[in-house]
Amino acid sequence: xxxxxxxxxxxxxxxxxxxxxxxxxxxxxxxxxxxxxxxxxxxxxxxxxxxxxxxxxxxxxxxxxxxxxxxxxxxxxxxxxxxxxx
Amino acid sequence: xxxxxxxxxxxxxxxxxxxxxxxxxxxxxxxxxxxxxxxxxxxxxxxxxxxxxxxxxxxxxxxxxxxxxxxxxxxxxxxxxxxxxxxxxxxxxxxxxxxxxxxxxxxxxxxxxxxxxxxxxxxxxxxxxxxxxxxxxxxxxxxxxxxxxxxxxxxxxxxxxxxxxxxxxxxxxxxxxxxxxxxxxxxxxxxxxxxxxxxxxxxxxxxxxxxxxxxxxxxxxxxxxxxxxxxxxxxxxxxxxxxxxxxxxxxxxxxxxxxxxxxxxxxxxxxxxxxxxxxxxxxxxxxxxxxxxxxxxxxxxxxxxxxxxxxxxxxxxxxxxxxxxxxxxxxxxxxxxxxxxxxxxxxxxxxxxxxxxxxxxxxxxxxxxxxxxxxxxxxxxxxxxxxxxxxxxxxxxxxxxxx
Numbered sequence: 001x002x003x004x005x006x007x008x009x010x011x012x013x014x015x016x017x018x019x020x021x022x023x024x025x026x027x028x029x030x031x032x033x034x035x036x037x038x039x040x041x042x043x044x045x046x047x048x049x050x051x052x053x054x055x056x057x058x059x060x061x062x063x064x065x066x067x068x069x070x071x072x073x074x075x076x077x078x079x080x081x082x083x084x085x086x
Numbered sequence: 087x088x089x090x091x092x093x094x095x096x097x098x099x100x101x102x103x104x105x106x107x108x109x110x111x112x113x114x115x116x117x118x119x120x121x122x123x124x125x126x127x128x129x130x131x132x133x134x135x136x137x138x139x140x141x142x143x144x145x146x147x148x149x150x151x152x153x154x155x156x157x158x159x160x161x162x163x164x165x166x167x168x169x170x171x172x173x174x175x176x177x178x179x180x181x182x183x184x185x186x187x188x189x190x191x192x193x194x195x196x197x198x199x200x201x202x203x204x205x206x207x208x209x210x211x212x213x214x215x216x217x218x219x220x221x222x223x224x225x226x227x228x229x230x231x232x233x234x235x236x237x238x239x240x241x242x243x244x245x246x247x248x249x250x251x252x253x254x255x256x257x258x259x260x261x262x263x264x265x266x267x268x269x270x271x272x273x274x275x276x277x278x279x280x281x282x283x284x285x286x287x288x289x290x291x292x293x294x295x296x297x298x299x300x301x302x303x304x305x306x307x308x309x310x311x312x313x314x315x316x317x318x319x320x321x322x323x324x325x326x327x328x329x330x331x332x333x334x335x336x337x338x339x340x341x342x343x344x345x346x347x348x349x350x351x352x353x354x355x356x357x358x359x360x361x362x363x364x365x366x367x368x369x370x371x372x373x374x375x376x377x378x379x380x381x382x383x384x385x386x387x388x389x390x391x392x393x394x395x396x397x398x399x400x401x402x403x404x405x406x407x408x409x410x411x412x413x414x415x416x417x418x419x420x421x422x423x424x425x426x427x428x429x430x431x432x433x434x435x436x437x438x439x440x441x442x443x444x445x446x447x448x449x450x451x452x453x454x455x456x457x458x459x460x461x462x463x464x465x466x467x468x469x470x471x472x473x474x475x476x477x478x479x480x481x482x483x484x485x486x487x488x489x
Binding site for chain 1: 103104106107156458460
């Protein structure tokens with residue numbers, strides 16, 4: 001099932017013409033490589049626009065990451081705890 | 087020509103597109119799955135077990151215990167919906183959001199005049215939605231919005247159905263009148279009393295009889311049954327004046343504690359008033375919705391002597407209605423709505439006293455803080471309760487979108 005986390009994470013990302021995109025991130029000591037960004041959406045929080053990503057990683061794990069340009073900082077909001085919640 | 091693009095099981099499909107573990111399995115999108123509530127959306131795999139939107143979660147769990155239950159994310163669905171509207175503007179600027187998962191596309195004026203060409207466009211739209219978002223869409227095509235909408239109903243899930251006016255009559259004449267867009271249970275009952283059972287019966291009914299029984303609605307019903315509709319498409323950039331604004335919440339547990347319930351009413355009143363101010367409205371009627379643990383629902387309303395967008399005024403009326411109508415049974419759901427809306431006048435009226443000016447200034451400052459830091463950044467202490475956590479409210483994002 002989904003685990004709601006909101007953990008601060010380190011993310012290796014790339015900036016493209018269409019915005020920032022996560023490539024790898026470290027969570028609980030493990031580095032996950034993003035194999036697919038399966039969804040993206042935005043959320044206004046006050047005057048800031050948060051960028052959300054659904055990402056698929058090797059092994060079928062999926063996560064929801066959030067990039068807050070204030071800071072900037074990344075959080076891992078939700079994880080699909082199938083293989084991921086180790 | 088018009089298209090009605092209707093996303094298939096939208097919320098559930100978004101979650102399935104975003105998470106591989108949810109694909110191909112019965113999926114229920116709901117509130118917090120650990121608490122009680124209702125099914126917000128069910129995937130087609132879950133619908134095979136009889137699950138439907140609005141069904142209480144315990145019933146859903148009995149019917150399909152192995153389904154996956156995930157908490158919905160309204161901001162995500164609104165954002166995807168906006169991205170879909172962006173996509174539709176590739177084909178036409180005449181895009182009217184009809185709901186979070188439906189939109190009309192007007193093809194007149196962009197060189198699409200025939201049903202066949204409109205069907206081709208519908209197939210292109212459907213394919214592009216699949217390619218870009220991994221989402222399924224059903225598309226209805228017709229010479230007016232009514233036919234496009236009803237054709238989309240025939241297209242679910244995942245097909246394109248194009249109907250001319252003649253095709254509409256052939257397809258719907260034998261069908262129950264309830265299937266006509268806009269005919270609900272009560273209207274169906276009244277039509278049955280007149281011997282009108284099918285859409286075809288309604289199309290053939292004497293116009294005078296319908297006008298006598300239903301007034302101005304009578305001829306409109308008859309025209310609709312014939313596939314006639316002159317409703318204009320209202321593009322997203324024009325917007326439609328709001329008629330009412332409201333919020334409601336199903337409590338995580340049935341509650342009979344007056345302080346807790348008043349706190350919920352205060353939070354709902356605050357949300358409604360904030361939304362009124364954000365969208366530039368004032369309202370004159372406050373309604374309270376109260377559902378008890380036996381699912382008995384009461385809606386009571388009261389008119390104010392002046393228009394307002396103030397949470398204190400809305401709350402006072404909502405609380406008074408609650409005090410009058412609450413029968414002390416455990417409460418399951420509360421809602422607050424403000425209606426009879428009017429655009430807010432530019433200069434606030436009736437500020438004769440310094441205290442009123444101070445209140446207005448204070449409200450302006452508090453609004454500015456929440457505009458900057460988010461809705462949950464400032465919450466009335468009396469509205470705080472462990473039963474509910476403050477959340478961001480996606481005020482009618484579709485209405486303010488500038489594509």
